[in-house]
Amino acid sequence: MKSRQALRFLSGTALIALIWVVLLPLPTWAIEPVKMTPTEQAVLEIVRRHPDVVLESLTAYRDQQLADEAEAKAQALEQVRQNLSAFVGNSPVRGNPAAPVMLIEFADFECPFCVQAYQPIAALLQRHPQVGFVFKHLPLIGLHDQALPAARAAWAAGQQGKFWEFYDELFASGEPLADDRYPRVAQRLGLNLRRWERDRNSIAAQQAIDANVVQAGELGITGTPSFLVVTPSSVVPVTGADLITIEQVIDSSLD
The missing domain is CATH 1.10.287 (Helix Hairpins)
Incomplete structure (x- = not known):
């Protein structure tokens, strides 16, 4: 005090x-x-x-400004709960898109903390197969040169149904992100390279990523990784890879 x-x-x-x-x-x-x-x-x-x-x-x-910001954030979180399908939109979903609990991550492919969270999140989802997982792009372009190129490349892979494979490749291998890496990953995944190249350089790719960034801003999310645990009765924001809190919320909602 x-x-x-x-x-x-x-x-x-x-x-x-x-x-x-x-x-x-x-x-x-x-x-x-x-x-x-x-x-x-x-x-x-x-x-x-x-x-x-x-x-x-x-x-x-x-103090009034802080109170107003807190109220706006609370209202934004409630809107997520009430209109979850609209909030998820066209974002990639791993698992059941109608799961009783949804874990939403805002992440940056070049963020070292997101990389560290990758395996623990994968293990958590294996322990809780009834939880759906949503990925939202939040490239921290002021900090990471490859954040936006990686996001565009992954989004383009998603246009051919391979977002999660691309996501796994970027996070799991430990290989540094680089402009010449993305085409190699796309080729290894069997993507139509001409279409993938066109998609990742498209206005639609940037618009999709920008829409995620706007959503993050409306929720007061500025860093990565940031999570939302969405249950039928609440939306719990979790800053950073606080897996203990995330799992506690999931467990309590599934009991």
């Missing part, structure tokens, strides 16, 4: 300092003082005499 209060104090102090820097007139040798209206002068005087009031206002404003 004390650390949280200290953080709030520091954040408020920093913002107040910024207000003072902006509002206080600069020295005459730097620039002519800004002429202020009587109202502006009165506001500045309040800030100078009662910084605690400003701090309280800033804290209340920030």
